[in-house]
Amino acid sequence: MPILCTKLIQAIPPVSRAIGGEVSLVDELTSVEHLLASDPLETLVVVGPDVDLDEALAFTAAQRLARPALGVVLLRDAFEVKVLALAIRAGVREVVPVSDLDLIAEACTRSLELSKATPAGLNLPIQQGVEGKVAVVFATKGGCGKTTTATNLAVALHAGGASRVCLVDLDLAFGDVAISLQLTPARTLVDALAMDGGLDETGVSGLLTRYRPGLDCVLAPVEPGDSEQIPASLITDLILVLRRMFDYVVVDTPPQFNEHVLAVLDEADHHVLLTTPDVPTLKNLRLTLDMLDMLSYPRDRRSIVLNREDPRVGLTVADVESVARTNVTARIPASLAVPASINRGVPITIESPDHAVSVAIKEIATRTIVGAKHEPPASKRGFLGLRRRSG
Numbered sequence: 001m002p003i004l005c006t007k008l009i010q011a012i013p014p015v016s017r018a019i020g021g022e023v024s025l026v027d028e029l030t031s032v033e034h035l036l037a038s039d040p041l042e043t044l045v046v047v048g049p050d051v052d053l054d055e056a057l058a059f060t061a062a063q064r065l066a067r068p069a070l071g072v073v074l075l076r077d078a079f080e081v082k083v084l085a086l087a088i089r090a091g092v093r094e095v096v097p098v099s100d101l102d103l104i105a106e107a108c109t110r111s112l113e114l115s116k117a118t119p120a121g122l123n124l125p126i127q128q129g130v131e132g133k134v135a136v137v138f139a140t141k142g143g144c145g146k147t148t149t150a151t152n153l154a155v156a157l158h159a160g161g162a163s164r165v166c167l168v169d170l171d172l173a174f175g176d177v178a179i180s181l182q183l184t185p186a187r188t189l190v191d192a193l194a195m196d197g198g199l200d201e202t203g204v205s206g207l208l209t210r211y212r213p214g215l216d217c218v219l220a221p222v223e224p225g226d227s228e229q230i231p232a233s234l235i236t237d238l239i240l241v242l243r244r245m246f247d248y249v250v251v252d253t254p255p256q257f258n259e260h261v262l263a264v265l266d267e268a269d270h271h272v273l274l275t276t277p278d279v280p281t282l283k284n285l286r287l288t289l290d291m292l293d294m295l296s297y298p299r300d301r302r303s304i305v306l307n308r309e310d311p312r313v314g315l316t317v318a319d320v321e322s323v324a325r326t327n328v329t330a331r332i333p334a335s336l337a338v339p340a341s342i343n344r345g346v347p348i349t350i351e352s353p354d355h356a357v358s359v360a361i362k363e364i365a366t367r368t369i370v371g372a373k374h375e376p377p378a379s380k381r382g383f384l385g386l387r388r389r390s391g
Contacts, residue, residue, distance in 0.1 A: 002108065005032050006048025006075075011098060015075070018104040019046055029059045036067065043115035044108060046073045049098045053083065057090040064091035064202045071111030075104065085194035091202050110186060114205065131243040132164075135250050135369045136264050139274040141284040142255040145307045146274055147176045148342060149332070149361070150252035153272070155349040156358075156365040158215045163247040166208070168218045170235065170264060171254040172227030175220025182345035183209050185219040190226040192234055199237045201245055218242075232259035239267045248369065257291060265292075269372040271302040272364070275324070277315040282323045289324060303329035303368045310334040329368060332360045 004016060004023045016023045026032055029051065036042055045063075047056045060072045074087050075098040087095045093114070094107035137150040147169075154167040169177035169189075178185045187207050195203045208216040218238070221227050242249045251264045265271060271292070275285040285304070292302065306320055309331045317328050333356050341348040349358045 001042075002044040002046060002112075003032050003035055003042065004046045004048070005029060006050055008048055008050050011048060011075075014101055015046065015048070015098065015104060018101040019044075019108050020105065029055055032059070036063075036070070040067075043069055044071050044073070044112055046104075046108065047075060049075045049077045053086070057086060057092070060087075060092050061090045068202050068205075069115045071115050073104070073107050073111055088191065088194040088203070088206065089198060091206075093206050113210070114208075132246045133248055133270070133369060133372050134239055134243065134264070134268045135248065135270045135272055135372070136253060136261075136268040137250065137272045137274065138253045138261065138265070138288070139281070139284070140255050140257065140288050141275075141281045144255075144274040144276050144281060145332075145338075146255070147171075147180055147252050148338060148347075149272070149274060149305070149307065150250050151177060151180055152347045152349045152358070152361045153365050153369070154215060154248075154250040155347045156362045157248040157250065157369060158212075161212075161214045164214050164245070165248045165250065166216050166218065166242050166246045167211075168238070168242070168249060168251045168264075169220040170251050170260055172220050172230060172260065173254065175252070177217055177252055178209075178219045178222075180342060180345065181211055181217065181347070183211065183217060183219065185209065185222050188219045188221045188226070189230055189238075190221040190223070192238060193229055196231065196234050196237075199234070199241055201241060204238065204241045204245065216246075230260070232263040235260050235263045236267060239264060250369075262295075265295075265297060269301065270369055271297065272305055272368065273302055274305050274307050275320065276308050277306065277310065277313050277320065279315075282315075282320060285324055289326065299326075301372070303364070305329060305364060306331045308332065308334040330360060330364045332357055332364075 002019050002023050003026060004019065005026050007027045012025060024035055032045055056074055063070050071093045073094045073096060074092045075096055076083060077098060079097050084095045093111045096103045096107050137146050139146055151167060154165050157163055158165040167177060169175035192199060192207055207218050209219055210216050253261050273288060275281050304324055304326060306317060306328050321328055335357050337352060337355055338348055338357055341351050348355055349361055352358055
């Protein structure tokens with residue numbers, strides 16, 4: 001049963017009720033360690049506000065190595081950003097004011113769900129010596145269907161649980177992955193700031209929002225201005241850690257070249273470049289290809305995907321290939337079923353797996369991403385073509 005560590009007699013009854021059910025009550029962290037040693041399946045420890053902060057953080061840091069599936073919820077008398085930063089760095093899953101019983105209940109529930117979904121002593125089954133593949137969905141023209149394509153590619157790669165997949169929303173200012181999948185962004189990329197320079201599997205596990213078993217998301221910030229705080233180096237570190245945790249990582253991007261996009265383009269095994277059959281978007285595709293060539297990204301790592309193909313609009317595949325000066329790799333047909341599925345918050349690959357759009361997306365996943373080769377880049381590109389050596 002969950003362990004509550006506190007000496008505050010008056011706090012024990014309400015906090016115990018918030019945790020839910022019975023709890024094991026102790027008054028010092030050494031007693032917590034003894035209880036954990038006797039119960040290898042315990043997954044929740046709630047630390048009271050009277051426990052010394054340094055001791056609580058040291059305890060958590062030690063447990064994140066010994067028992068990564070264990071969740072620590074830290075209660076404090078008042079919420080402080082500095083404490084939150086230190087706690088997240090140490091591996092604490094939640095920091096909650098002791099007076100807010102509803103938040104305590106929610107924090108404990110989230111922690112237990114994360115632990116329940118990752119049994120056998122690991123927050124996520126880490127691949128030993130094997131790195132997953134990273135695919136970036138990109139277009140410099142908004143409205144091409146990047147988020148829809150990225151979410152459905154993630155579902156297709158997940159294959160009903162056969163593979164572990166993470167979907168990353170890198171549209172830091174206007175990300176739509178959460179609303180598209182009807183997810184509540186309790187944790188977002190901005191929470192990784194406290195771990196900048198020390199990001200590891202345990203820390204990243206605390207950033208994940210579960211969509212379904214084996215398919216998790218790292219969501220974009222929701223508060224205005226948060227996106228400006230996130231450095232590109234943090235995105236690079238995040239992708240490197242996610243590679244070790246998942247078979248596939250799919251990254252949704254904003255419609256622009258910036259340092260964050262270049263960071264994932266550097267690390268990606270494959271670039272899925274979207275276009276639609278209209279002149280402005282094709283113009284942007286041509287400029288995108290020229291930019292990628294200028295930055296020396298290998299052409300064999302990219303796929304041109306024609307989204308919303310419709311012969312009635314007057315532009316054919318041949319027209320697209322003429323403008324792009326390269327072959328179209330895959331085509332996704334136009335269909336009213338797609339916006340309908342978006343409005344229902346259910347990817348079409350889940351709602352209608354045999355639909356022509358679903359079949360096309362599955363083919364893209366199989367042909368271009370599953371078969372992609374992972375070769376670590378020898379160098380990384382800085383903004384506007386300036387090259388920066390890795391390492």
